[in-house]
Amino acid sequence: MKLICQKKTLAQSISTVQKAVSSKTNLPILKGLLLESVGQQLKLVGTDLEIGIESYIDAEILEEGSIVLSSRILGDIIRKLPDEDIEIEVTENNKTTIRCKNSEFTLVGQPAEEFPDLPIVEEDNAYIIAQDLLKNMIKQTVFATAIDETRPILMGVLIELKEQGIHMVALDGYRLALREAKVRNEMENKAVIPAKTLNEINRILTEEENHEVKMFFTDKHVLFCMKNTRIISRLLDGEFINYKQIIPTEYKSRVKVNTKDLLDSIERASLLAKEGKNNLVKLSIKDDEMIITSTSEIGNVLESIQIDLEGEDIDIGFNSKYFIDALKIIDSEDIYLKFTTSVSPCIIKPEDNDNYTYLILPVRIVS
Amino acid sequence: MKLICQKKTLAQSISTVQKAVSSKTNLPILKGLLLESVGQQLKLVGTDLEIGIESYIDAEILEEGSIVLSSRILGDIIRKLPDEDIEIEVTENNKTTIRCKNSEFTLVGQPAEEFPDLPIVEEDNAYIIAQDLLKNMIKQTVFATAIDETRPILMGVLIELKEQGIHMVALDGYRLALREAKVRNEMENKAVIPAKTLNEINRILTEEENHEVKMFFTDKHVLFCMKNTRIISRLLDGEFINYKQIIPTEYKSRVKVNTKDLLDSIERASLLAKEGKNNLVKLSIKDDEMIITSTSEIGNVLESIQIDLEGEDIDIGFNSKYFIDALKIIDSEDIYLKFTTSVSPCIIKPEDNDNYTYLILPVRIVS
CATH class of the missing domain: 3.10.150.10 (DNA Polymerase III, subunit A, domain 2)
Incomplete structure (x- = not known):
């Protein structure tokens, strides 16, 4: 792989996908970020197997390929580089050179094949919502989720999608937060999204412009698609409490x-x-x-x-x-x-x- | 004691004297701040026995007296009160009432007699220096002091006062920082001031206007006098290294x-x-x-x-x-x-x- 991209967009993209990387993981490959050329774009991926975040940035791809580089080291390096073009080149044995103005870093990466694939979510049935509305709904509910793990289902927010609107509900046995919004969509569904996922989405939404978010669901996963960012999370298993009767x-x-x-x-x-x-x-x-x-x-x-x-x-x-x-x-x-x-x-x-x-x-x- | 003062000045004063209060102390009285009426002013004092900070604010003293109140609790309360007049009243058994608009707090204080006296430093021989110069000199030297306690004298900054100028020196065995300045004064002296004291002074100096600082020395102590604030610190014992030959x-x-x-x-x-x-x-x-x-x-x-x-x-x-x-x-x-x-x-x-x-x-x- 060999490519040229801008420092600023790369640094922003790294900071987004890093939100899915856990420092506590025992699997060394998960401490890394996957960098992969996709057409004339560079795709970055971070995951802790619960959440996966993909980010796409424009790049001049001179040679196709992929590599996994330490998330922390790569982030530290790119942040410290001047605001100029950055060249990334992978040569033999996963050796990766990062050049920018008068700086040249050589890192030993890991092969991209070892990086886990994110779950596949078909993008055939979108539920569309404005970013700022989703952000507000998350802010007004997610804090009321349970912290202790005795009832895992309560560590997530129930999201109910109906033709006329969307409900988000969280409760922890002491309080309950219910946010409703009128959003017209053709899809009906309900799912429980982990609080951790919603907190990360909330943080990423601040960094993007005011656009739409598309949500796609399978039985096990939810996919949030924003402009250049895709977030895939597992859903929580089980039945949520019948909150209406409370x-x-x-x-x-x-x-x-x-x-x-x-x-x-x-x-x-x-x-x-x-x-x-x-x-x-x-x-x-x-x-x-x-x-x-x-x-x-x-x-x-x-x-x-x-x-x-x-x-x-x-x-x-x-x-x-x-x-x-x-x-x-x-x-x-x-x-x-x-x-x-x-x-x-x-x-x-x-x-x-x-x-x-x-x-x-x-x-x-x-x- | 009974007095009325402004929330803003009181909050600022508390935040200044709190810098001398250690959360780690084993002596309960040192977790408190002394409040004492002095003429038409309220004096606040915090100390960890190494450093003592006094701050004076204007107040309407309705009844003379003094009390010691928990530094943390008092600080939290005053910060959270609205920006209005605050009335503090000490009644029997050190019971202290704090009133502000629609809020009334009642705290149990400790008797002022139990609060340790700060060392007395005669103010007869001042070394005068501009605040911003002192601040800059601290910033450029204090970071080079030793952290480990094997040679305690190196945990302070040597300050040499001469007729023609002032030198400040810090070193830790790996590096040395020497800052000189031309300041005309009649006094000659040298002393080693603990890095901790200088760091606190540095923080307090930012909060005051651009004025002079007066320094007074005894064999054991140094006193820094600013507009409304006095900081008294012990000096480090022993001979500093002859840095010039290095x-x-x-x-x-x-x-x-x-x-x-x-x-x-x-x-x-x-x-x-x-x-x-x-x-x-x-x-x-x-x-x-x-x-x-x-x-x-x-x-x-x-x-x-x-x-x-x-x-x-x-x-x-x-x-x-x-x-x-x-x-x-x-x-x-x-x-x-x-x-x-x-x-x-x-x-x-x-x-x-x-x-x-x-x-x-x-x-x-x-x-």
Whole structure:
């Protein structure tokens, strides 16, 4: 293989595919990136066998071929080179020379044949979604996935594709995040995508221009196609929880409150709460005021916020972390909090939109 | 104690004095900050018994007094409060209430009497220096202090004060950094200030306006006085090395080279060198070219730089880290490298100024 490409595009491409490379792998070949000529393009591939990322960049291909080079070393080298043309040449025994202006690196690569093939996903039935919408949907759900591995299915986000729209749902036993969007497509499907995959996609989406993403599914895999990037991930096995029956449809008290005020107050209250064990903050809602308190060995705090209350007064306790997580990703200036009793879930909804539902289980207050 | 002060100034002051607080201390009182009313000012103090930092801010003192509050908790709380007036009130049993807008925190403090007194340094004989000059002198020397504790005196920077100027010197057995400046003062002295102290001073100096610093010395301590901040540090005991006899005054080859070009090339060369053990890069200087090479198990690199050479050709090896450290802090566009033999020290000097001298010992090349 022999080719010439631009430093900037190569560096960007390496940084994208590196997101699939795990430093913890025991298979040396997976610490490498595959470089392969494809027509007049250079394809780069990184994978940890769970996620695979392919990136295509324009290059002047002088001689076809392929090679696997250490992801870390290659990335470090290309980043440090000046912003000029880079020549990559593979000679005998996988010896690879990288030339740029006054620099010449010689690395020993590994044969491309040893690099695992990514799963094949037929691109015959696309579900199309705008990049910024997908990014927002990921941001508003993925944080609510379970971290512990006792119920693996909860470590992913359920994605439901219907003709009229798309739903994404995550839950971990303490809270649930549901984001809906109206997207017209002909395909129906549902699948559970690992949180790790969605986090990587979220990071890659920021680096691309505002375009469409095509999603393709098989029973086992999902493929995301962006402009120059393809991300293939396995899906999680098993049935997701029937989340609809968890979400209450009625309430006895509805509070309207400024999102930022509530976030700031709960963050301050949790400064002391986190010194304890359960991050407990108490909300005492009465008339036009919400009092937030928290107590720990080192002291206590009292916060007061102006609210609009419809319905009954209520005292209720929460793990502040679950509140803060949600308040950080809701864009609406005001939100509604809906309560039934002090031992039933609280629902958070943006004031200006019906596309988001967040549910938190309360902590029983011993008074 | 009862007082009102502004959130912004208090937060800034806390962040300054926190630099003296060690999270590793076994003495609970040292995890706290002392707050004390002094006239119409609030004094904050943090110390780890090696360094003490005092900061003064304007406050409306409604009742005199003092208290010690957890540094971390107090810092977290004040940072999170809105940008408004803050009221601090100490009542019985060291109970302290912090009020701001709709927030009220109650903390249990510790009695101020338990907080250690900082050493007393008489302010009768000041050595005065501009903040930005002091900052630059610290930056150009402190990185060359020794890290390992086998020779404690080398963990500090020697500061020599003379009528005509000031010298700061650091060395660690592999390299030496000497920064000189012309400052007119009446005082003569020399002392070795711990690198840790200078690093903290360097960080605090960025946050203050461009003013003077006054330095006062006793046998054991140094006091730095800035506008609202006083830093007291112990000095290191013992005799510093007679550094002047280490610096060669003659050379056989002098190379003029662009600082940035050399830094970039050595950084690239060291990408592979650091995979080995000693960061070895080789410089081969001949006519108008410097070839920098490095070789390791995973590959090798060759860099070429245009230079101006006066004198003999030379091949010489270095630990790239010691070169990179110096090239990063030299402001001059070009530098001179002076060599005698491949086993004698190399001297780096800025091209546009005679105030800085950096010496590196070479690594013997086995060829």
